[in-house]
Amino acid sequence: MSDNLCIVVLGASGDLAFKKTYPALFGLYKNGFLPVRTQIVGYARSSIDLDDFKKRISSKIKIANATEGQALTQFLEKCYYTNGAYDKPESFIKLNAFVQNLEGGVTGARHRVFYMALPPSVFIPASKGLKNHLYTTRGSNRLVVEKPFGKDFDSSKELSKALAESWHEDEIYRIDHYLGKEMVKNLMVIRFANIFFSAVWNRFYIDNVQITFKEKIGTEGRGGYFDEFGIIRDIMQNHLLQILTIVAMEKPVSLDAEHVRDEKVKVLRAMTPLAVEDVLLGQYTASADGSVPGYLEDPGVPKDSVTPTYAAAVFNINNERWSGVPFILKAGKALNEAKAEVRIQFQDVPGNIYGNVGRNELVIRVQPNEAVYVKFMNKQPGLSANPIMSELDLSYHSRYNEPKIPDAYESLILDVLKGDKSNFVRDDELDEAWKLFTPLLHKIEGEKIAPKKYQFGTRGPEGVDDFVAKHGYQRHHEYEWTPSKI
Ligand code: BG6
Secondary structure, three states, rough: OOOEEEEEEEEOHHHHHHHHHHHHHHHOOOOOOOOOOOEEEEEOOOOOOOOHHHHHHHHHOOOOOOHHHHHHHHHOOOOOEOOOOOOOHHHHHHHHHHHHHOOOOOOOEEEEEEOOOOHHHHHHHHHHHHHHHHHHOOOOEEEEEEEOOOOOOEEEHHHHHHHHOOHHHHHHHEEEEHHHHHHHHHHHHHHHHHHHHHHHOOOOEEEEEEEEEEEEOOOOOOHHHHHHHHHHHHHHHHHHHHHHHHHOOOOOOOHHHHHHHHHHHHHHHHHHHOHHHEEEEEEEEHHHHHHOOOOHHHOOOOOOOOOOOOEEEEEEOOOOOHHHHHHEEEEEOOOOOOEEEEEEEEOOOOOOHHHHHHHHOEEEEEEEOEEEEEEEEEEOOOOOOOOOEEEEEEHHHHHHOOOOOHHHHHHHHHHHHHOOOOOOOHHHHHHHHHHHHHHHHHHHOOOOOOOEEEOOOOOOOOOHHHHHHHOOOOOOOOOOOOOOOO
């Protein structure tokens, strides 16, 4: 985009915009990835003084040195703010005039990116207002949308239909920020650029796959929002399922976005919707010392809520590559640690002549301390002939000199500017994802199935270890990987 670019951030006074969108835009600016003629227009209902708005943007941006401080000053010069409604044509007409005025006498193309950091209630009117009054015929138009994309198959379909009345699928960028994470982006390279992995990436060698998301914090302050959605919609149906599709898909014909997304959809189509027997649900209670309140004590949460804050689920993929290999997804808040990882456990060594031999595992640590490591057996150094478990460890912080790992949003917004849709969710992908979870969600909610309680700061509800063991995972008790020192 060497021409004029206007990025309109709708919902600019909200948390998402300040915490994610603006810092990501600044990251792109400071690394020289925003076109020279870029304006960023914040838009929200409340009237905010431009200087105050800029102060709020700055407050969420970390500055490492004087050069970055200078860059921030220059970046803020590109930021504007105007307010208006999300459902009134006149507000959008006014917004268009504001944008046109900034574009001024620019010659050449005028591209517009509309970033909707908005609550679902105003999603549709805002997308229509943008199409009717801000759609430019002098350049490209791109609409970036953030979850939640509905609450189940029907509501998501309704949303997609309403969006499709104004916007062409090609112009829509549905963000799942996990697709912008460095190690999630790395999954395809690991799989398709290494012959030794591709040879064993199937049911003949892999016993089970676990994809885990753990967070230490509870729902603090977000209880009202969270209770409507729960951990399955918040993390599993989107972030973890997206990772699963990349781990399981066939090699795409090319890196073309549609080729990649075609393969992801095929995986989803080969999966069976979850039944209640396939899941383990949990909800956290107060911390042991009582200092952190339990989920039901969160002010926004009804006292009798059965919304899960923890879930483990197992999927089977009914295709030639994966038939019989359990894919276990685990997601929880208020746990003992924060991490996200993919753990591929291989089968036992056939005809084992050593006795105590643990299984090989390939682990892709998404966060924190990005790493790829393989657990493998090695002869104990010295006079002993015993095998011990060790690791081949590619820890980013020790292997790469100060690796510059971009924030997921930074990477995804850059993709939007480049028009690369491979890391965004396509409408049919979304449909298939909802099909897998909707019957379960309706059953849990319809029958008010109670989750098992677990204490804040623990490993989750009782039964998690049995759940993963039942689906084939074997823990090697004598070994724990310690990340290389940063
Ligand atoms: C969001 C969820 O999509 O992802 C949050 O709504 C969760 O509940 C967050 O905390 C986790 O993202 P990250 O990037 O911090 O792992």
